[in-house]
Amino acid sequence: MDFIVSQILTGLSLSSILLLVALGLAVIYGVTGVINLAHGEFVMLGAYGAWLLQTQLGLGLIVSLIPIFLLVAALGWVIEVVVIRHLYDRPLDTILATWGLGVMIQQIVRLTAGGELRYVQMPPSLSGSVNILGATDSAYRLFVLGVALAMFCLIWVIYRYTSFGLKLRAITQNSGIASCFGINSALAYRVTFAFGAGVAGLAGALISPLKSVSPEMGTTYVVDAFMVVVLGGVQSLLGTLASSGLLGEISGVLAYYSNDTIAKALVLLAIVIIIRFRPQGLFAPRVRA
Amino acid sequence: MNKSRRTFLKLGAAAGAFTVTGFPHIWSKNSSFAYAQGGEIKVGVLFSLTGTTAIIEESLNKATIMAIEEINAAGGINGMKIVPVIEDPASDPATFAEKARKLVMSDKCVSVFGSYTSASRKAVLPVFEKQENLFWYPTLYEGRECSKNVIYTGAVPNQQQDDFVPWLVEKFGKRWYLIGSNYIYPKEENNYCKKLLEGLGAEVIAEEYVPLGHSEFSSVINKFRSEKPNVIFSTVVGDSVVALHRQYRAAGLDPATMPMASLTTSENEVAAMGGDAAAGHFTSAPYFMVFDSPENKKFVEAYKARWGGDKVTHFVSESSYFQIHLFAQAVAKLAPSDIGPLGIRDAVKGEEYKAPQGLVKVEPDNLHCWLRPKIGQCKADGQFEILQQSADWLEPNPYSAYPDQKCTSEGLKQI
Incomplete structure (x- = not known):
């Protein structure tokens, strides 16, 4: 019994990190259609934000979360205004531009903060472990899971139950017609991009106590995030939730019975096969082309 | 008689290469090149200063430079100064090979000190074996290598x-x-x-x-x-x-x-x-920063004074440091005309040095070092x-x- 519980918890922990990292990307990609290859760098900036606030100002991780969200969102806003908005109709150019941005952000961090690996102290109140149905799990990992679900609910509520969300859905279905009805799609795009960047920053700050913080750390997360979003279905929030849950649990089980190297390979293979037969992803919403 | 004649010939060839400056060096083979010229001995220093392994390799570079400065400040090797040629291979094995080739062939370094990962060592190995030059590798590694052109000063399994x-x-x-x-x-x-x-x-x-x-x-x-x-x-x-x-x-x-x-x-x-x-x-x-020995106290103090009080020394920076001293001891045993990569390799066999970790020695058979492991x-x-x-x-x-x-x-x- 406790074995099954701890296996489920491990999977959930993997899922929560995937979900956090993918949410920002799902929001940006789903609404604006921008393939943001600098997404991993937003995650990295969040982690560096946590490190900076902790070492320079002595702030704990939990109180730093909101300033980090705001700072990275502000950066996202600026990037949208300066670069992204000129490229909305040119998807290939956005890939190149965001990739270039990512490289620049990485190098700027390396030059200012240095290339050393950094670490972020875990909040003392969450550094213990908790007993659930006979299985032990890190309190901090459960906290990350809670925040990931809360963020998902928040985005879901905004998307489904606010007038801004209604506008976003209209833009997603057909931005031309939406504009004809008086929706300011340029502003909606800007807000969405900034919000998505902020969520990525938040994800980076949350995972920083568990991982090492380095200028290159974003590269792995951008791959994970795309994996989740593509598998889940590009314009489906629920798909993002389901696919991160699925990927987390599957890689947890595979890694337990074999090892992480094989788990990673098998999961990627499975995704390739699924995409071959369901190119729209598992949970593609029915939209009229 | 034979030996002095060979020495004479070598000197003559070197002088020839020196005077005919307009000529490309096609005919002056490495074997006849005089490595110690004008009271200077050129060595290559090949640690990544940029890229993924730069953080650790920078500390190895620093320990190497410090050792060279120490030897030069104490009057050099028999009056000759060590001149380091520093290259940055940017954590990339292919760049490692390219820079190693430059150091050996165009800079004519008598030895090259460098590299951290096994991948980069494997990349430079053919250069040193083909050019009959000498590479000094300070990192602990997996063993299973037996090159006649590498001195290994880190630990094996x-x-x-x-x-x-x-x-x-x-x-x-x-x-x-x-x-x-x-x-x-x-x-x-x-x-x-x-x-x-x-x-x-x-x-x-x-x-x-x-x-x-x-x-x-x-x-x-x-x-x-x-x-x-x-x-x-x-x-x-x-x-x-x-x-x-x-x-x-x-x-x-x-x-x-x-x-x-x-x-x-x-x-x-x-x-x-x-x-x-x-x-x-x-x-x-083999080495921890806290190890209590007069040599280590001197090493740690000098390192902090040279590079900053917050810096740490560790077991790869220590071997980067003592291998320069082993190099200097080996060169000191040779007549100026005999100074060359293979001469140094033969001279360093069995050589001992009181390193921060304790007395170490180069094993003549496999060119690895006798070390003093600690837990x-x-x-x-x-x-x-x-x-x-x-x-x-x-x-x-x-x-x-x-x-x-x-x-x-x-x-x-x-x-």
């Missing part, structure tokens, strides 16, 4: 494990979990470890490799929980080692009953993960406490996991 593994078995128990990054170094270390464990009647309950750069260890830690090993033998490297230690601690596991034993976690890695995450775990190495336990302040040191220096055996092979001065022999 038998030197780090011979004392360490039995000590851990006796202190903690016989159920071992081997975890490593998925490449050659951890596999070779584990090959030797398994051999030792077999001899001690201990059991390997799992041998697992994670991808390089892997940072999610929750499944691995789950297995630690359910398997309950006595010792976790970790050859995980790079940023993965930081993630492993931090997640181990977050999971609430206890180093007192299930310690991680490592061959690569030095003061440098501990600084990256935080002392709280490293405290209680064990490392075996350290990490403390929360980021330093180690030395619990045990080997009674005597330990012979290097790069083929310790392969008893039917032996590295001799004639090359690799099958026994």
